Amino acid sequence: MTTSLLSAPPATTLRQALLADRARALTQLYRQAFPAVRRLVQRQGGSAQDAQDVFQDALVVFYEQAVLGTLELTASASTYLVSIARHRWQHELRRRARLPNEALPDESDALAAEEPEAAEETAFAVRDYVERLGVKCRDMLLNFYYFQQPLTQIAEANGYRSVRSATVQKFKCLERLRASVRAAFCTETIEY
Structure with a gap:
């Protein structure tokens, strides 16, 4: 695939490139679009990390549209991908604004500064909350975050129709976990 293919390709040509050599096409899209998304x-x-998450979500949406033949490009593929990522990031910012007490991933460094016993106790408490999620959510989160299985593999193993469906389910499970931890934390704080 040449650089000009991604600069202004017809959607059918891009679809063919993705189907012929997905890894190469996605790598080129990553190289062209990710720096703009990160900025x-x-x-x-x-x-x-936020940029990587947003870009991954955007890339999944882009890939599905291209492979299914629903992608209609009016600009370059990288411009379209950045646009999807921009919308995803705006959505994430609105979600964070609604949930100001949510612990963001960058705040996990505070856990490392705690004493080892406190960190171990916190890790045990989180495992307890993960166990309460139910088998399907627990397995999905453990497979993705702990065993670092790709979402394609998780989607196949759990019978999801697409990677996007697995991504959405993973997000819902993670939100359930966050909500239960947040609710417990608020209850503990009030009891003092």
Whole structure:
């Protein structure tokens, strides 16, 4: 795939490139679009990890549209991908504004500064909350975050129709976990 293919390709040509050599096409899209997404997210207060998460979600949406033949490009593929990521990031910012007490990933460094016993106790408490989620959510979160299985593998193992469906379910499970931890934390804080 050449650079000109991604600069202004017809959607059918891009679809063919993705189907012929997905890894190469996605790598080229990553190289072209991710730096712009990272700048966008970091300028608006996000971290490098936030940028990676947003870009991954955008890439999944883009890939599904391209492979299913529903992608209609009016600009370059990288511009379209950055646009999807921009919308995803704006959505995430609105969600965070609604949930100001949510612990953001960057705040996990505070856990490392705690004494080892307190960190171990906190880790045990989180495992307890994960166990309460139910088998399907627990397995999905453990497979993705602990065993670092790709979402494609998780989607196949759990019978999801697409990677996007697995991504959505993972997000819902993570939100349930956050909500239960947040509710317990608020209850503990009030009891003092």
